Amino acid sequence: MAVAPTIRVQSEPFDTATEIAALATGRTDIGAVVTFTGLCRDEGGRLARLDLEHYPGMAEAEMGRVADEALQRWPLFGLTVIHRYGPIRPGEPIVLVVTASLHRTAAFDAAEFLMDYLKSAAPFWKKEVLAESSEAGWVDARHEDQQALARW
Amino acid sequence: MKALYFAWVRERIGRAEEELAPPPDVATVGDMITWLKTRGEEYAYAFENGRTIRAAIDRIHVKHDAPISGAREVAFFPPMTGG
Numbered sequence: 453m454a455v456a457p458t459i460r461v462q463s464e465p466f467d468t469a470t471e472i473a474a475l476a477t478g479r480t481d482i483g484a485v486v487t488f489t490g491l492c493r494d495e496g497g498r499l500a501r502l503d504l505e506h507y508p509g510m511a512e513a514e515m516g517r518v519a520d521e522a523l524q525r526w527p528l529f530g531l532t533v534i535h536r537y538g539p540i541r542p543g544e545p546i547v548l549v550v551t552a553s554l555h556r557t558a559a560f561d562a563a564e565f566l567m568d569y570l571k572s573a574a575p576f577w578k579k580e581v582l583a584e585s586s587e588a589g590w591v592d593a594r595h596e597d598q599q600a601l602a603r604w
Numbered sequence: 605m606k607a608l609y610f611a612w613v614r615e616r617i618g619r620a621e622e623e624l625a626p627p628p629d630v631a632t633v634g635d636m637i638t639w640l641k642t643r644g645e646e647y648a649y650a651f652e653n654g655r656t657i658r659a660a661i662d663r664i665h666v667k668h669d670a671p672i673s674g675a676r677e678v679a680f681f682p683p684m685t686g687g
Contacts, residue, residue: 490687504686505611507679510663535686547687567687573665575679576686577611590612593683 457519457531461511463538466548475530475552482529486559488549488567494542500583502591504546506537507575518569522551525565526558533566535576568600605672607640609650610681613657616650626672633659634668636678651680658683 458474460466468487476482492502515533523531530552540546549566553559578591608621630639637654640647651657659666660679672678 505614506686507608507610507660507663507681510660510679513663514665571687572684574686575610575660575681575684577682578685579611590682591685593685597687 455523455528455530457516457523457533459512459515459519460532460534461506461508461515462534462536465536465544466534468545468548468550471532471534471548471550475532475550479529481554482552483554484556484559485550485552486556486563487551488547488563489545490547490567492540492542492544492546494583495580498582498584499542500581500586501539501541502546503539503579503581503588504537505577505579506535510575511535511537514574515570518566518573521569522562522566526551526553526562528553528558528562531562531566533570535570535574537576565604568597568604571597572601605675606677608677608679610679612682613650613680617646631671631673632668633661633666633670633672633678636672637668637680640680656683657681 468489472485476485519531519533528551532550534548536546549563551559551562579588581588607624609617614620626639630636637651641651658681661675662677
């Protein structure tokens with residue numbers, strides 16, 4: 453049976469345990485669930501919040517495309533990708549990937565692949581708002597994130 | 605066609621979207637960036653490093669040599685920083 457990934461773009465926070473349960477509850481075939489949660493960090497107290505901008509429609513489409521690619525590459529039983537937009541404060545979650553498979557290797561690898569590709573393909577942009585001055589500046593794309601794609 | 609701008613491209617131009625009718629000799633995304641730069645100093649500023657700007661046609665990533673004919677929506681934005 454084809455696996456339909458769950459893809460959500462939302463402003464409100466998400467709960468990781470709820471998302472794992474949505475994927476795995478009532479099933480007896482899953483042997484491994486891996487989650488990755490990306491959090492907003494305060495950069496040593498420097499950051500008041502992130503403002504995340506996105507391209508509505510394309511964000512969901514790109515997340516879906518990357519999810520479909522992961523489903524083709526690894527034998528997954530389920531897959532959830534959630535990305536938030538809007539103001540996000542330090543300590544809050546930004547992005548969630550949940551992968552479920554028979555064994556852990558597929559779930560770990562698929563989750564890493566998803567994060568590497570989401571960073572370079574999903575149309576989201578982070579703006580840092582500083583705590584002291586309320587100044588805001590766009591985050592530069594990291595060269596390392598581009599390099600991370602090479603291993604796939 | 606509709607042009608969309610995101611992040612600092614949007615801020616520098618001063619608007620998020622607009623309806624545009626590029627002249628016929630504007631054939632590709634790269635041509636469109638060159639043409640947009642002539643539309644005012646805010647565009648020249650947004651596209652001053654035109655090669656670093658990413659583009660999407662009808663919500664699909666494209667390179668600068670992609671033709672724009674038939675496009676309903678062309679988006680311009682900086683490299684993405686989600687995740």
